[in-house]
Amino acid sequence: MVLGREQTAAITRQWALALTEIESVSGGAGEAALGPWLRDALAADPAFGGAECWSFPVREGDGRHCVAMLLRGSGRETLILTGHFDTVSIEDYGELRPLATQPDALAERLKLRLETAAHTAAEQRAKADLASGDFMPGRGLLDMKAGLAAGLAVCADYAADQNRSGNLLFLAVPDEEVNSVGARAAAAMLPQIARDKNLDLVGAVNLDAISDDSEDGHRGRVIALGTIGKVLPTAYVVGVPAHSGFPLAGINAAALAGAIAARVEWAPELTDDSAGETPGTLPSLLSLSDGKPGYDVTTPGTAFASFNVLSYRRSPETVMNSFEALCREAADTFLEGLKKRLAGTRSQDRETVLDRRITLYRYETLLKKAVAVDPNHASLIEQFAGELAASALSLPEQCRRLTERTWMLSGFSGPAIVLGFGSIPYLPTNLSEAPAARKLHQAAEALAKAAQSKYGVSLQTTGHFAGISDMSFFGEADEADLAVVAANTPMWKAGIRWPDQGGVAGVPTINLGPWGRDYHTPLERIHVPYGFDILPRLLIDLTRRVLG
Numbered sequence: 270m271v272l273g274r275e276q277t278a279a280i281t282r283q284w285a286l287a288l289t290e291i292e293s294v295s296g297g298a299g300e301a302a303l304g305p306w307l308r309d310a311l312a313a314d315p316a317f318g319g320a321e322c323w324s325f326p327v328r329e330g331d332g333r334h335c336v337a338m339l340l341r342g343s344g345r346e347t348l349i350l351t352g353h354f355d356t357v358s359i360e361d362y363g364e365l366r367p368l369a370t371q372p373d374a375l376a377e378r379l380k381l382r383l384e385t386a387a388h389t390a391a392e393q394r395a396k397a398d399l400a401s402g403d404f405m406p407g408r409g410l411l412d413m414k415a416g417l418a419a420g421l422a423v424c425a426d427y428a429a430d431q432n433r434s435g436n437l438l439f440l441a442v443p444d445e446e447v448n449s450v451g452a453r454a455a456a457a458m459l460p461q462i463a464r465d466k467n468l469d470l471v472g473a474v475n476l477d478a479i480s481d482d483s484e485d486g487h488r489g490r491v492i493a494l495g496t497i498g499k500v501l502p503t504a505y506v507v508g509v510p511a512h513s514g515f516p517l518a519g520i521n522a523a524a525l526a527g528a529i530a531a532r533v534e535w536a537p538e539l540t541d542d543s544a545g546e547t548p549g550t551l552p553s554l555l556s557l558s559d560g561k562p563g564y565d566v567t568t569p570g571t572a573f574a575s576f577n578v579l580s581y582r583r584s585p586e587t588v589m590n591s592f593e594a595l596c597r598e599a600a601d602t603f604l605e606g607l608k609k610r611l612a613g614t615r616s617q618d619r620e621t622v623l624d625r626r627i628t629l630y631r632y633e634t635l636l637k638k639a640v641a642v643d644p645n646h647a648s649l650i651e652q653f654a655g656e657l658a659a660s661a662l663s664l665p666e667q668c669r670r671l672t673e674r675t676w677m678l679s680g681f682s683g684p685a686i687v688l689g690f691g692s693i694p695y696l697p698t699n700l701s702e703a704p705a706a707r708k709l710h711q712a713a714e715a716l717a718k719a720a721q722s723k724y725g726v727s728l729q730t731t732g733h734f735a736g737i738s739d740m741s742f743f744g745e746a747d748e749a750d751l752a753v754v755a756a757n758t759p760m761w762k763a764g765i766r767w768p769d770q771g772g773v774a775g776v777p778t779i780n781l782g783p784w785g786r787d788y789h790t791p792l793e794r795i796h797v798p799y800g801f802d803i804l805p806r807l808l809i810d811l812t813r814r815v816l817g
Contacts, residue, residue, distance in 0.1 A: 270809050271429040277422040277805045280316065284418035285801065288354060289410045292370050295355040295446045303354050304334030307441060311338050311421075318428035327454040328766065333443040335455045339466060340424055342433035347463075348815050349438045349473035349776065350420035350808070353445030353452070353739060356409035362791045369791075372407035379406055379791075394482070395792040404785065404794040411795040415804075416476030416782035417441055422805035423812055435816030436468060445739050448664070448693050452739035453767070456774040459743075472709040472815055473743045473778040474808065477734070478795075481784050486796055487727050489784025490720075492713045495733045496740035496780065498697030500585050500690055500754065501555070501665065502592040503575045504529050505672045507683035509622050510570035517611075517621045519568050520684045523559040525603055525627070526572035529686070530554045532599035533576055538591045541580040550579040556665060560673065570683075573669045575691045581733055582697055584750040589688065589757070593629060596686050600627040625684060632672060632689035633756040639678040646678045654763035664764055665691035671759035690758040693765060694751060695737040698744030698778060706745065706777035712814035713779055716807060723810070724803050734780045744778035781808060 270277065291306065292299040304324050312322040317340065324334040359369035365382070368375040376399060383396040398404040420439055427437050442451030463470050475496075481489030506526040511519025533539065539552040553576065560571035578588055608623050639646045653674050657667040668691040676687065700706040713730055720728035734740060751772070755761050783800035787793050 270426055270806060272426045274802065274806065277426060277809070278802045280422040280425050281415070281418045281801045281805045284421045285410060285415040286372060288414035288417060289372055289407045290370050292359065293355050293409065293443075294358050295444060300355045300443050301332035301334075304336050304441075304443065307336045307354070308334070311336070311439075316425040316428065320424070320428065325454070325458060327443065327450045331450070333451065335443070335451050335458070336441040337462070338424065338439040340427055340437045340439075342427070342430075342435050342437075342816070344435055345467060345469040346435040346471045346816055347438050347468040348435065348812055349440055349470060349743070350423060350476060351440040351442065351455070351473055351739070351743060352413050352417045352420065352476035352782070353443065354409075354414060354417060354441050355443045355446050355451075356412065357446050357789050359408045362408070365791065369408040372405050372410055375406050391787060391790075391792060395787065395794065398786065398794060403797055405797050406792065406794040408793060411478045411480075411783060411785040411793050411800075412788035413476060413478045413782060415795050415800045416478060419783065419800065419805040419808055420474075420476050423808045426805075426809050427812065437812065438462070438468070438470075442739065448765075449695075449739055449742060452742040453772060456742040457768050457771045459774045459776070460771060470774075470776045471705040473774075473776045474811065475734075475738060475740050475743065475778060475780040476782040477738055477780055478782045478788060479735070479784045480786055480788055482786060486784050486799065487729075489796070490726055490728050490799065492717060492728065492730045493732075493734035493780040494710060494713060494730055495699040496697065496738050496744065497550070497695075497733050497735065498580045498741060498746075499695040499737045500578050500580075500588055501575050501692040502578055502588065503573065503665065503668060503689045503691040504596055505669065505676070505687040505689070506572040506574070507676065507685045507687070508568070508570055508572070509683055510567050513566045513568055516568060517619050520622055520625075520627075521568045522572040522683075523569040525600065525684070525686075526557060526559075526574050528603040529596050529599045530557055530574050532595050532602070533592070536595055538595060539578050539588065541583045549581065552576055552578045571673065575665050579737075580697050582699065584747075585690070585694060586750065586753045589631075589753055593631075593688055596688060597629055600629070600686060622684075628681075628685040630681070630685060630687050631757050632675070632687055632759055635672070635675050635679050635681070635687050638681060639675050642678065642680050649678065650675055651763070654760060657760065658763040664693070664760060667764050668692075668759045675759065688757065690754050694754045694758075695741040696746035696748075696750060696773065697733070698740050698746045699732070700777055700779070701745050703745075703777070709777045709779060709815055712811055713781075715814060716811050719810075720807065724806060726799065726803055728807065738780065740778050740780060742772070743774045743776055745775055746773045748773045748775075781811065
């Protein structure tokens, strides 16, 4: 460190509060305003020694900007410090909403409220935390503006060092809480930035927060060496609709979708335990709805289900293969179950459609069939996708509607299940054996070992950041794994707009950020001594180890 401990703590606190006080809810005006404000504030701050500051839009016509600041030292080796500045909504604060982004004022009001209204275990814990004086509340303070602030304290210390080695590139991005448009735009820009600025990008530190309910916070004081990945497999189910008074004449799409949901829920076949440290996260149903626009007495002709599937190392292709096998099993078991229920009843001799095997298609097959029926269908589908992308509908709903339209143009008939993906893919990242990745890994392990003696805190490394994060786009993910996602996500081109190349930066990336409790709730709070004092010193130490 060049600056003193008190200086770095003061800089971190100053920036953390300044950033938090700007309401930057994802999709709101504040998120768009924060980028240009931050760019200008960084350029005007003498602590950064006249560093080069600029911003760039996340995409054409979008008012949100990524913010970059480059501090040069010697040589080409460059470490990236990055994080997001958008937050989830503040509406959940109720009567405290006006104070949601005012940490000091919020702390006093929240303490008063919890004195008489701490009913749950989480509220009791928050009451004790705030009374201790070691925690500070505020929307976005923990997730993750204090992390960005600690990164800026590192930049200030680096700028004050007359003998600094390498370079620091600070990157602040929007939209992590929704679709990671900011990180994806920054990842796509990094090769050009490296060329234009004559830089070698040797590593990146994501500064995101970790929530920890342990008494001493030891599970929050970690360096994550990778991040978990996520895909959203979907099943568009086509049945054979029938009048509800004559159900044997059809196959209920909603009932079939329910059978798929029951089979996939917590399925071990989709649970990735390969990281070895902790059990894999079990897959779970995220949405299930039929396609009926209103009430009538016809059984549902279509239904749509989406599932959360997290992976440490499994590719999307592996996930899709397993998901397809589970849907096949669920469909066959569903039909067999209906046949058994009919056996021995007075209805057993009535005509049914249960002899039809339910066909499974992937979306790519459906699209090819629709275009084969009539080449003009390609432009119709593309036009409808553009209309959906311009709407306020969620990505999964956009994918459902485009699948529905493509099905109608395909000429296929039910019963059938169309498999696809319904949202942004987050690829798992792991540090490779490349020299730069090994050096970053060694620096992280060395810092963890030295933390107790140097900074008085325990610090450990862990294989993966527990939640999905922007690390998926900065880190060493294999973009070739996206082929199956691109082919089977209906809104891939119009809604997700993934570049043909460069959607993943491929820079060795780890996470080291603040810890606290209950982010995404009104009780969100940061552990102040660690976040404002110890974290910036750990990051300065890590930077020195990486850049030498």
